[in-house]
Amino acid sequence: xxxxxxxxxxxxxxxxxxxxxxxxxxxxxxxxxxxxxxxxxxxxxxxxxxxxxxxxxxxxxxxxxxxxxxxxxxxxxxxxxxxxxxxxxxxxxxxxxxxxxxxxxxxxxxxxxxxxxxxxxxxxxxxxxxxxxxxxxxxxxxxxxxxxxxxxxxxxxxxxxxxxxxxxxxxxxxxxxxxxxxxxxxxxxxxxxxxxxxxxxxxxxxxxxxxxxxxxxxxxxxxxxxxxxxxxxxxxxxxxxxxxxxxxxxxxxxxxxxxxxxxxxxxxxxxxxxxxxxxxxxxxxxxxxxxxxxxxxxxxxxxxxxxxxxxxxxxxxxxxxxxx
Numbered sequence: 001x002x003x004x005x006x007x008x009x010x011x012x013x014x015x016x017x018x019x020x021x022x023x024x025x026x027x028x029x030x031x032x033x034x035x036x037x038x039x040x041x042x043x044x045x046x047x048x049x050x051x052x053x054x055x056x057x058x059x060x061x062x063x064x065x066x067x068x069x070x071x072x073x074x075x076x077x078x079x080x081x082x083x084x085x086x087x088x089x090x091x092x093x094x095x096x097x098x099x100x101x102x103x104x105x106x107x108x109x110x111x112x113x114x115x116x117x118x119x120x121x122x123x124x125x126x127x128x129x130x131x132x133x134x135x136x137x138x139x140x141x142x143x144x145x146x147x148x149x150x151x152x153x154x155x156x157x158x159x160x161x162x163x164x165x166x167x168x169x170x171x172x173x174x175x176x177x178x179x180x181x182x183x184x185x186x187x188x189x190x191x192x193x194x195x196x197x198x199x200x201x202x203x204x205x206x207x208x209x210x211x212x213x214x215x216x217x218x219x220x221x222x223x224x225x226x227x228x229x230x231x232x233x234x235x236x237x238x239x240x241x242x243x244x245x246x247x248x249x250x251x252x253x254x255x256x257x258x259x260x261x262x263x264x265x266x267x268x269x270x271x272x273x274x275x276x277x278x279x280x281x282x283x284x285x286x287x288x289x290x291x292x293x294x295x296x297x298x299x300x301x302x303x304x305x306x307x308x309x310x311x312x313x314x315x316x317x318x319x320x321x322x323x324x
Contacts, residue, residue, distance in 0.1 A: 006050040006057050009144035013177060013225060015041070022227075028175070028198060028251075031189050031216050032227040039222030042066045042181055042246075047136035053147035056140055066137060067157050068182045068244050072126065075134050076113035083111040088127045089119050092168045092205075100168050100205055120159065125166025128157040131246065138246070145250065153250045158243075160185065165237035168205035171196065174249035176228045180220035182244035185236045189216040192231040199231050200253065206233060220245065 011019050017026075017034060026032045043063040050056045065071065075081075089103040103124050106115045116126060132139040132155055145153045154174075160166050162183075171192065178187075191212040196203070211233060219239070220226060228234055230251070272278040283289075 006052075006055045008054055008148070009050075009056045009141055010054075010148045012056060012058075013179075015225075026227060026229070028229050030229065031232060032225075033216060033218050034225040034227075035221075036223040036225070041223040042179055045137045045141055047140050049140070050144060054144050056144045066179075066181050067131060067135065067246055069120070069159055069242060072128065072157070072159055072244075073113045073117060076111060076116055079134070081111050082109055084109065086129060087111055087116075088129070089116070089124045090127070090166050091122075091124045092165045100166075120161050123161055123164045125158060125160040125164065127166070128159070131155055131157045142248070145248065149250050151250050151254050152252070153248060154252075155249070156247050158245050158247065160236075160238045160243045162238050162240055162242045165235065167235065169208060169211055169233050169235040170205055171199065171203045171231050171233045172228070172249070173199050173202045173230050173252055175230055175251045177248040178220065178226040178228070179246040179248065180222055180224045180226075180243070181246060182222060183238070183241040184219050184221050185238055185243040185245060186219045187217065187226060187234060187236045188214055189228065190233040191215050192233065197231045198229070198255070200255070200257070203233070 008019070010022075014022055015034060015036060017032065022032065040063060043066055044058045044060065045066060046057040046059040048057050081087075083105050090100045091103075092100045103119050103122075106112070120126060132142050138155060142153045142155060158166060169188075169190070192199075193212060215232070218226070268278075
């Protein structure tokens with residue numbers, strides 16, 4: 001069948017999984033693994049606008065790898081990119097509890113192709129922040145997803161040498177879509193820690209010895225997708241092939257508590273501006289008549305009264321008057 005010129009961005013990511021089923025069964029609830037069997041799926045993404053704000057353009061010919069090791073080194077050769085704020089270079093030893101190790105920044109502050117290539121040779125993973133700044137096709141995808149989710153959407157690219165691992169186990173504070181674009185990567189996903197479901201902040205590196213039960217383990221190939229709700233602990237490592245994947249993230253601090261924490265101060269200020277009563281001070285003796293102070297006072301008074309009543313009853317029953 002001929003490829004459509006424009007499609008819904010989320011439906012294109014999910015492909016075989018209907019969007020309605022994804023939203024009801026997986027969104028904020030459970031991981032989802034999608035095997036495509038087509039390593040060129042992401043390469044068909046085009047730049048520009050789709051037919052509707054939530055749609056993306058596709059092309060059937062002249063497709064180029066969306067992102068790869070080669071593309072990163074080409075980009076660094078073309079641009080004088082500063083290291084700080086542009087990327088992070090880390091590694092982690094699988095099975096060890098020492099956490100991640102970050103590379104020393106370049107002495108001149110520039111992330112050159114030669115310097116980054118040397119770090120990759122040493123086994124470090126490169127995390128490129130905001131790759132959409134250098135890839136119009138990815139920019140188009142994120143813009144369409146923002147219209148679909150009604151929320152900001154961001155991205156990073158992770159490039160890992162074969163036989164290496166970049167990050168220790170951790171959980172994120174965002175909904176994550178992982179797009180494998182080159183090579184392969186092995187993922188282990190663990191159940192959220194009790195009380196840490198849908199967290200408002202990311203975790204620090206977690207020790208392997210303290211991880212929960214494994215809920216998913218899979219090796220992603222080019223074209224595959226893995227969705228992880230925030231709070232699910234995960235780690236990933238390379239086998240015999242190097243790996244490139246794009247992480248698309250959204251719904252950071254986009255919960256009811258975040259909405260209310262932004263709305264309530266404004267509502268209270270508006271109410272106070274319009275109502276003299278809202279500006280009045282609390283009644284004199286407020287704490288003595290309300291709240292925990294009153295409850296403690298009432299409890300103490302009750303205990304004292306109970307002791308007095310009990311004593312009178314005992315005296316009335318066992319006193320001389322009854323005997324007489």
